[in-house]
Amino acid sequence: MKLKIRNSKSKKAKKTGFLSRQKTVGGRKINKRHRARHGSF
Secondary structure (H helix, E strand, O other): OOOOOOOHHHHHHHHOOHHHHHOOHHHHHHHHHHHHHHOOO
């Protein structure tokens, strides 16, 4: 995934945001698990 961000820290933050996790099956699974454990975000 190409991002126009130089800073590694902010790049990581962008990649691990809620919406970017929703885009993949694995990410959806993680979000579902978070919801199950803690209620909605």
